[in-house]
């Protein structure tokens with residue numbers, strides 16, 4: 418049913434012993450170990466989820482089950498060979514590539530160790546004691562977590578009844594003491610989107626002193642025609658900053674690279690707080706190869722969205738509600754508190770999303786490979802049999 422992305426990757430892996438690969442093998446024993454072609458599944462899981470059974474199905478962290486593309490892995494392996502050098506040139510290089518990709522100048526891009534560091538840099542630059550950070554509830558919590566560490570005041574605005582950001586209430590919550598408002602589009606954990614028009618009128622209604630941080634971690638999965646990136650708003654609203662990541666569609670969550678696009682002034686304010694060389698040589702090379710691979714995004718999007726469509730249809734067949742998702746995860750109404758169900762899935766060696774206290778009966782499932790998602794759907798029938806619809 419699905420395009421065999423990882424099969425393609427694995428087929429590309431065993432390299433003939435050319436002069437280049439032989440020299441690489443001599444020069445980079447550590448790199449070779451890092452990028453071995455078929456890591457034991459047990460070792461992978463042990464590294465990722467301490468205590469997880471060797472053959473667990475991992476549908477918990479919105480990762481991409483197919484991993485980095487073949488060209489990204491090849492580039493990473495080559496970069497590991499020169500891992501003794503600081504990667505300043507590669508960093509400049511990828512900033513230029515990203516800037517070109519977004520049609521902005523280089524001073525309007527900054528890198529992060531994952532987009533998590535971008536969110537932290539934004540909090541550090543724009544919030545702090547006496548400042549407010551406004552976000553939806555529920556959403557990706559990192560921005561409010563970092564704001565708390567900085568003694569800023571977190572302000573949570575509940576989602577609307579259809580599980581979307583309540584942008585008019587969020588705008589109303591922004592005042593002179595607000596440093597930052599965070600819009601996660603699409604939203605984690607609900608998978609819902611705000612349209613380009615909705616984000617544009619929100620940007621027009623928020624004071625220019627407030628930084629509007631739009632987190633587009635799941636941008637590449639979106640198919641809804643009303644959605645648009647907030648990057649297009651930055652010229653008109655220099656207080657808009659957009660965060661992106663290589664962790665999701667590019668399959669590089671463990672390699673760690675994110676970036677922000679914004680006005681030169683906001684980006685400079687954030688970049689002051691970045692660690693030196695916060696992006697390593699290996700991930701810079703892998704990211705560059707990924708951006709150069711025009712087929713990667715449409716291929717992974719189709720594969721993972723097709724699997725999501727199968728899961729949503731199966732949930733419907735089982736008589737369950739789902740929240741319409743434009744991402745690589747989906748929220749399922751399991752008809753009762755998810756806490757014991759999460760434990761029951763773990764017993765069956767299936768790791769599912771955590772509980773979101775404001776949505777206690779909704780279970781977040783990351784889209785894995787088709788067989789993994791099918792195993793989840795079968796287990797769900799046993800763990801939480803759907804109640805027959807009322808007559």
Ligand code: PLP
Pocket residue numbers: 478479530531532533534557601604605632634635661662663664670673674675
């Ligand atoms: N933003 C959102 C909405 C996320 O869901 C995540 C991770 O799941 C992140 C940011 C952080 O990702 P990373 O630091 O891997 O880029």
